[in-house]
Amino acid sequence: MGGHHGEPYKVPHPSIYKVENVPQLLEVKESLARQGLSDPWLRNEAWRYEKKAFGTHASRLKTFMFRGLGVGFCAFLVTIGAEYALGIGKGQGGHGHGDGHGDGKHH
Template sequence: MGGHHHGEPYTVPHASTYKVENVPQLVEVKEALGRQGLKDPWLRNEAWRYEPKAFGTHRSRLTTFMFRGLGVGFCAFLATVAVEYGLGIGKGQGGHGHGHGHDEGHH
């Protein structure tokens, strides 16, 4: 029994892998804090977010967010249309299928 063995388990990178000095945006924050006499000892913990190899670029994350599942959704749409067409659902329901204006006896 047990889990799936698809390869090496995920390993957490060593903390020294990510450095504030390698990220221009974080260098700006560090310098701005320094001008006010402040220091953020946890700033390095945000450096991983700016590593394109590990986390991707802003554009790639946005593209993934916007279009993830689009192919599956479109296939589901086509399947729904095909089933409705095959079963004849929705045909011959002119006027939204409510019969308004077709029966003069009801006012």
């Protein structure tokens, strides 16, 4: 079958992700501390803010919105070309052409 031909994916060690490296999470941690609370799982969210690996929120949104746009546009052009080459859809826009109506003859 397909298989994986490259080097296997290496899972990073969890200790590389620190709340202190992420300003947004640090703010949450400090806010919780002011209320006498803590979140032991907060570090598990730090990977989401790794810009090298996952990009920014805006870049992920841009990728989501425009992924496949080039392929879709090419498919659109091929469809238009095929319709033009095969004569599909010609003469469907004009009402009354070739159906006997509007030529002054009454049946």
